[in-house]
Amino acid sequence: MIHFKNVSKRYGDRLAVDRLELEIQAGEVFGFLGPNGAGKTSTLKMLVGLTPISEGQITVAGNCTTEQSLKVRQILGYIPDRPFLYDLLTAEEFLEFVGKLYGMGGGDLRKRSGEMLELFRLDDRGSELVKSFSHGMKQRLVMAGAFLHRPKVLVVDEPMVGLDPQGSRLVKEIFKSAAHDQGMAVFLSTHSLETAEEVCDRVGILLEGKLVATGAVNELRDQVSGDESLESIFLRITGGRTEEADVRLALDLL
Numbered sequence: 268m269i270h271f272k273n274v275s276k277r278y279g280d281r282l283a284v285d286r287l288e289l290e291i292q293a294g295e296v297f298g299f300l301g302p303n304g305a306g307k308t309s310t311l312k313m314l315v316g317l318t319p320i321s322e323g324q325i326t327v328a329g330n331c332t333t334e335q336s337l338k339v340r341q342i343l344g345y346i347p348d349r350p351f352l353y354d355l356l357t358a359e360e361f362l363e364f365v366g367k368l369y370g371m372g373g374g375d376l377r378k379r380s381g382e383m384l385e386l387f388r389l390d391d392r393g394s395e396l397v398k399s400f401s402h403g404m405k406q407r408l409v410m411a412g413a414f415l416h417r418p419k420v421l422v423v424d425e426p427m428v429g430l431d432p433q434g435s436r437l438v439k440e441i442f443k444s445a446a447h448d449q450g451m452a453v454f455l456s457t458h459s460l461e462t463a464e465e466v467c468d469r470v471g472i473l474l475e476g477k478l479v480a481t482g483a484v485n486e487l488r489d490q491v492s493g494d495e496s497l498e499s500i501f502l503r504i505t506g507g508r509t510e511e512a513d514v515r516l517a518l519d520l521l
Contacts, residue, residue, distance in 0.1 A: 268293040268420060268452040269314070274323035276309045276476075283309045285476035286323070291454055293419070296446045298467030299456040306476040307456040308348065311424050314454070315345045327420055341369065344413035348424040350406065354398035358389055358408055361397060362415055369416040383411035388437065402429035410438065414445070421445060423455045427462055439466050 269291040276284040284306040291297045299307050312318040314325055316336050325332045327339045353361060362380040366372070371379065384390040387407040397405065406429050413421060423442070427435050443466055445451040457463055463470050464484055471481040480487055 268328055269454060270326045271310075271314075272324045272326070274310075274313065274325055275321045276306065276313055276318070277321040283476050284313070287476075287478055289471060289478060289481070291452050293452050294446055294450045295468040296442055296453040296455060296466050298463035298470040299454065299473065300458075300460070300463055300470055301473035305473040307473055308424060310473070311422055311454070311456055315343060315422055316340065341416075342419040344416070344418035344421045346410055346413045346421070346423045346426060348428065350409040352397045352405055352409065354396065356397055357394050358384060358397060358400075358411075359393040361408060362412055365412040366415050371416060379415055379417075383415055386414070386441065387411045388434075403431055403434050406430055407434060407438070410441075414441075419451060421451055421453045423453065423457075425457055426455065427457065427459055435462075442466055 269289075271287045271289040274284060274287040275282065287310065299310070301307050309318065313320050314327075314332065316332055316339070320333065328342055330338045330342075332339050353364070356364065359380060362383065363376060366376040366380065381390065381393075384393050387410055389404065389407060389411065392400070392404065397408065400408065406426075410426070421442075426438055426442075430438060439462065442453050442455065446453045446468070455463075455467065467484075469481065469483050470487070472479050472487075
């Protein structure tokens with residue numbers, strides 16, 4: 268469904284993404300992990316067309332993101348890490364605006380908007396202005412907008428920021444259902460290793476722009492020869508220190 272072919276991204280002399288080769292299938296949740304500055308957000312922005320590709324090619328359902336960008340956008344939903352909303356619109360007006368951008372209208376748009384507000388537990392707030400919403404409610408409204416046009420691919424950057432435990436649980440279940448029950452390809456970038464371990468069928472670990480490991484969590488455990496949590500696997504693969512080691516280092520510096 269999503270295929271990165273030798274994809275690189277440069278910002279001047281800095282190579283943010285280095286010859287990425289990756290394929291994400293329909294019906295799976297793929298988690299993209301890596302330390303800050305690893306190139307995760309740059310990868311997602313190239314996929315959705317927000318930043319140009321320096322080298323290589325990305326295809327979505329066989330459509331090239333640069334040569335067939337309109338077709339790609341019609342089948343893709345995007346949830347950024349810092350979503351933008353119009354505070355003086357109601358939730359219903361916001362979804363109507365999003366739906367019309369995708370060519371939706373009439374009874375289908377109204378029906379689908381109601382379904383998405385209900386799915387994301389906002390159906391009792393549809394007529395209220397967005398400016399009155401909490402951060403978590405705004406996040407769920409953006410997600411409702413991303414699902415509105417029935418995308419085949421969902422791209423998500425840090426989805427759990429600002430969500431309370433109940434909202435986080437709801438969103439995780441929606442992502443898994445979208446992939447496993449509806450055949451959607453969900454590409455999820457997150458710093459939350461707990462979220463990745465709980466939701467993702469496979470994960471990939473990006474380090475300094477390079478994909479250094481990919482597979483199911485059990486497969487990654489085999490690579491590092493241990494029965495470990497995803498956090499431990501991540502730290503070993505990326506060369507990161509554990510919290511305990513950081514504490515010991517801080518004490519040594521006192």
